[in-house]
Amino acid sequence: xxxxxxxxxxxxxxxxxxxxxxxxxxxxxxxxxxxxxxxxxxxxxxxxxxxxxxxxxxxxxxxxxxxxxxxxxxxxxxxxxxxxxxxxxxxxxxxxxxxxxxxxxxxxxxxxxxxxxxxxxxxxxxxxxxxxxxxxxxxxxxxxxxxxxxxxxxxxxxxxxxxxxxxxxxxxxxxxxxxxxxxxxxxxxxxxxxxxxxxxxxxxxxxxxxxxxxxxxxxxxxxxxxxxxxxxxxxxxxxxxxxxxxxxxxxxxxxxxxxxxxxxxxxxxxxxxxxxxxxxxxxxxxxxxxxxxxxxxxxxxxxxxxxxxxxxxxxxxxxxxxxxxxxxxxxxxxxxxxxxxxxxxxxxxxxxxxxxxxxxxxxxxxxxxxxxxxxxxxxxxxxxxxxxxxxxxxxxxxxxxxxxxxxxxxxxxxxxxxxxxxxxxxxxxxxxxxxxxxxxxxxxxxxxxxxxxxxxxxxxxxxxxxxxxxxxxxxxxxxxxxxxxxxxxxxxxxxxxxxxxxxxxxxxxxxxxxxxxxxxxxxxxxxxxxxxxxxxxxxxxxxxxxxxxxxxxxxxxxxxxxxxxxxxxxxxxxxxxxxxxxxxxxxxxxxxxxxxxxxxxxxxxxxxxxxxxxxxxxxxxxxxxxxxxxxxxxxxxxxxxxxxxxxxxxxxxxxxxxxxxxxxxxxxxxxxxxxxxxxxxxxxxxxxxxxxxxxxxxxxxxxxx
Ligand code: SF4
Numbered sequence: 010x011x012x013x014x015x016x017x018x019x020x021x022x023x024x025x026x027x028x029x030x031x032x033x034x035x036x037x038x039x040x041x042x043x044x045x046x047x048x049x050x051x052x053x054x055x056x057x058x059x060x061x062x063x064x065x066x067x068x069x070x071x072x073x074x075x076x077x078x079x080x081x082x083x084x085x086x087x088x089x090x091x092x093x094x095x096x097x098x099x100x101x102x103x104x105x106x107x108x109x110x111x112x113x114x115x116x117x118x119x120x121x122x123x124x125x126x127x128x129x130x131x132x133x134x135x136x137x138x139x140x141x142x143x144x145x146x147x148x149x150x151x152x153x154x155x156x157x158x159x160x161x162x163x164x165x166x167x168x169x170x171x172x173x174x175x176x177x178x179x180x181x182x183x184x185x186x187x188x189x190x191x192x193x194x195x196x197x198x199x200x201x202x203x204x205x206x207x208x209x210x211x212x213x214x215x216x217x218x219x220x221x222x223x224x225x226x227x228x229x230x231x232x233x234x235x236x237x238x239x240x241x242x243x244x245x246x247x248x249x250x251x252x253x254x255x256x257x258x259x260x261x262x263x264x265x266x267x268x269x270x271x272x273x274x275x276x277x278x279x280x281x282x283x284x285x286x287x288x289x290x291x292x293x294x295x296x297x298x299x300x301x302x303x304x305x306x307x308x309x310x311x312x313x314x315x316x317x318x319x320x321x322x323x324x325x326x327x328x329x330x331x332x333x334x335x336x337x338x339x340x341x342x343x344x345x346x347x348x349x350x351x352x353x354x355x356x357x358x359x360x361x362x363x364x365x366x367x368x369x370x371x372x373x374x375x376x377x378x379x380x381x382x383x384x385x386x387x388x389x390x391x392x393x394x395x396x397x398x399x400x401x402x403x404x405x406x407x408x409x410x411x412x413x414x415x416x417x418x419x420x421x422x423x424x425x426x427x428x429x430x431x432x433x434x435x436x437x438x439x440x441x442x443x444x445x446x447x448x449x450x451x452x453x454x455x456x457x458x459x460x461x462x463x464x465x466x467x468x469x470x471x472x473x474x475x476x477x478x479x480x481x482x483x484x485x486x487x488x489x490x491x492x493x494x495x496x497x498x499x500x501x502x503x504x505x506x507x508x509x510x511x512x513x514x515x516x517x518x519x520x521x522x523x524x525x526x527x528x529x530x531x532x533x534x535x536x537x538x539x540x541x542x543x544x545x546x547x548x549x550x551x552x553x554x555x556x557x558x559x560x561x562x563x564x565x566x567x568x569x570x571x572x573x574x575x576x577x578x579x580x581x582x583x584x585x586x587x588x589x590x591x592x593x594x595x596x597x598x599x600x601x602x603x604x605x606x607x608x609x610x611x612x613x614x615x616x617x618x619x620x621x622x623x624x625x626x627x628x629x630x631x632x633x634x635x636x637x638x639x640x641x642x643x644x645x646x647x648x649x650x651x652x653x654x655x656x657x658x659x660x661x662x663x664x665x666x667x668x669x670x671x672x673x674x675x676x677x678x679x680x681x682x683x684x685x686x687x688x689x690x691x692x693x694x695x696x697x698x699x700x701x702x703x704x705x706x707x708x709x710x711x712x713x714x
Contacts, residue, residue, distance in 0.1 A: 027470025184310015
């Protein structure tokens with residue numbers, strides 16, 4: 010049944026570009042979706058995923074329709090009422106908390122959750138249960154960028170906006186394939202380059218991707234050598250006299266220590282280590298050094314690494330050395346993979362964060378939040394991160410886990426270990442829209458959630474743009490919005506402060522808690538968002554503001570000194586290196602028409618046609634040595650497991666490097682298609698983001714027994 014008037018504005022629920030859409034409810038309960046021509050991000054355009062967005066709502070064949078529960082692991086799950094499911098869950102959580110303490114339970118949520126949902130989960134866990142064991146799959150995605158921003162700029166603050174694309178005359182795209190993974194943003198880059206051919210595009214990627222088609226120079230580096238490359242670029246900038254010494258002296262600190270580091274290695278030595286031509290490094294550095302406005306864009310190639318923070322910091326150093334930040338067309342633009350990873354960061358929805366960029370380690374910040382919530386004392390101990398949660402389930406430190414809107418048994422690294430951990434868990438709750446995720450097999454309680462367009466709330470895209478998403482159609486069966494499920498559960502636990510009359514009341518509480526912080530959105534309401542379409546934070550109450558497209562225009566950073574920090578990042582090796590037994594470097598990534606673990610895009614036949622099957626991409630030289638031809642089945646093995654997929658030969662990948670797409674699991678293939686059977690459990694020591702882009706594997710041609 011249609012609940013709202015035709016064609017209401019909303020936001021695409023796939024990637025962090027955050028395109029505006031118009032959703033029209035039909036009489037049969039379906040929706041149609043078109044691009045919103047008035048939305049500043051995409052101006053009506055949608056990519057292949059956005060163009061098929063309606064199927065995420067209209068195809069309800071796999072939807073979870075009612076709560077299910079089992080009283081013991083040996084008994085089958087049965088349909089139960091919401092009250093029964095939540096009362097039983099509350100009883101189990103209370104028992105574990107009483108017996109083992111609050112750190113014995115955890116929530117593992119998602120960058121697809123709406124901000125209001127993140128807010129209530131965070132309030133429940135950190136304020137009332139008294140543990141910081143709330144992490145999300147954003148840990149697998151953006152946590153290295155978060156740490157990089159905090160260390161260099163003082164807070165987790167993306168300084169630029171998408172309109173800076175059209176103002177830049179040099180763009181560095183590194184560790185990203187936006188032509189496939191952030192397509193609508195990339196179309197803006199293409200249009201800008203077409204209108205301004207003198208604009209220089211530098212692409213850094215171990216593979217030749219569609220993004221490279223626009224590159225003036227492609228630095229096809231050996232995976233993992235990004236820090237060496239960034240230092241070499243810095244050295245050429247220094248040699249050429251292209252550093253902005255006025256900016257460095259007035260607005261930055263740490264230059265001399267980094268200068269000493271970048272002078273330790275010649276550009277020729279760096280070029281050899283990176284596997285690229287010295288002339289290409291000098292060409293790229295020349296483009297950066299002569300740019301009026303230099304913009305960088307990156308995503309998982311830098312973040313998903315055991316040295317992810319170092320990669321981020323050394324990239325940010327390029328901006329600080331050249332003063333290319335806080336002015337039109339210039340600055341770092343981290344691209345988020347999920348639609349609301351940024352909203353989660355705003356509410357403090359990771360196990361080491363507090364709301365509105367407050368610091369977990371700061372007793373005054375914890376007290377401020379405790380007083381606002383009227384809760385018990387907040388724990389100063391950081392909670393388990395995504396991978397740590399599954400380690401803690403395996404060794405028994407964690408007794409219960411509640412998984413919301415994510416599919417860790419396809420998406421976590423070294424996933425066989427995660428599978429074993431979930432099998433050992435004493436109590437598992439899965440809250441999802443779909444009956445397909447592998448986690449459901451382990452669930453003691455299954456809670457059906459409302460999907461995109463079936464609930465209201467807000468999201469924030471990669472450029473800090475907050476948008477309002479309306480409820481357009483009713484959820485099927487007994488499915489409920491995620492925020493309502495959490496608030497009902499909190500009340501079953503006996504906690505006050507969760508009796509919100511509306512979703513907007515949650516949002517209002519969240520915005521009040523941001524007042525006086527660097528991301529102050531105390532002036533925002535649903536009404537403002539509906540009227541303006543979207544707003545970029547900060548947006549203070551009472552201030553004469555229409556939002557903030559660009560940060561640091563006054564060159565005052567969020568550090569105690571007000572100066573940005575140039576960190577003396579040295580080269581560290583923390584990844585599993587190839588050897589005689591496992592001679593290839595494996596890197597993983599996305600394909601154009603699929604998203605995450607395919608629970609939504611996998612339902613759309615048009616999207617499956619692009620690349621219908623999992624594959625391993627390898628260089629023809631390596632294929633010849635292995636006597637593998639195009640389409641042959643290949644077993645890819647590591648020290649942790651194996652994958653068996655068809656070979657795709659490509660001269661666009663370096664010899665010695667192979668690529669597996671991350672999407673496939675049991676859902677549309679078999680568990681032998683799951684890239685994370687082989688990936689490494691290594692993580693960055695600070696951000697705890699996994700090393701998805703680097704591990705050692707062996708390839709053998711598969712011959713049927
Ligand atoms: Fe959706 Fe991202 Fe495509 Fe835009 S670019 S339509 S946000 S998937």
